Amino acid sequence: MHLHKYEKIWLLFGIGSLVVFLFVVGYGAFWQGTHPQSHGVTIDPNNIESNEAFKPENLGLTKVDEDEYIINIAASAFYYDLGKDEEGNSVRTIRIPKGSKVLWQAATKDVIHGFHVAGTNVNMMVEPGYVSSLETIMDNPGTYTIVCNEYCGIGHHMMYATVEVYE
Numbered sequence: 001m002h003l004h005k006y007e008k009i010w011l012l013f014g015i016g017s018l019v020v021f022l023f024v025v026g027y028g029a030f031w032q033g034t035h036p037q038s039h040g041v042t043i044d045p046n047n048i049e050s051n052e053a054f055k056p057e058n059l060g061l062t063k064v065d066e067d068e069y070i071i072n073i074a075a076s077a078f079y080y081d082l083g084k085d086e087e088g089n090s091v092r093t094i095r096i097p098k099g100s101k102v103l104w105q106a107a108t109k110d111v112i113h114g115f116h117v118a119g120t121n122v123n124m125m126v127e128p129g130y131v132s133s134l135e136t137i138m139d140n141p142g143t144y145t146i147v148c149n150e151y152c153g154i155g156h157h158m159m160y161a162t163v164e165v166y167e
């Protein structure tokens with residue numbers, strides 16, 4: 001079979017691109033351990049309170065060690081439940097010291113929501129039936145808005161909360 005010179009060049013280019021692509025994906029998956037955040041831990045979407053982390057009294061910020069925190073979030077249309085403060089008011093802003101190690105854990109009571117701490121790499125999809133979690137270190141002081149970045153209904157744009165990282 002005779003192949004034209006240009007055909008050979010394009011064929012090699014195509015195969016080469018495929019090899020590079022598979023290598024990049026394989027490197028990410030097998031060496032760097034990149035994988036979807038959720039699907040690890042399941043939860044009853046009709047009763048997320050049955051999971052210890054999502055009981056009303058465990059929502060929001062919990063200090064587990066020096067500079068180490070867990071933040072549990074119950075998402076629902078169109079609200080992030082971050083627990084209550086001492087006066088019984090709903091927490092809308094979470095305050096953590098700079099350099100804190102934070103384990104974010106989110107679950108949804110209804111539809112798919114997003115959980116993105118804008119300006120950081122904390123960005124999770126929150127799917128019914130699963131606990132989404134992500135661990136990060138909050139290094140940069142500032143005020144960050146938590147936004148829902150999955151369209152979840154008429155009040156989607158109203159779904160937000162705030163994180164303040166202080167010095």
Ligand code: CUA
Pocket residue numbers: 076077078112113114148149150151152153156157159
């Ligand atoms: Cu929740 Cu969009």
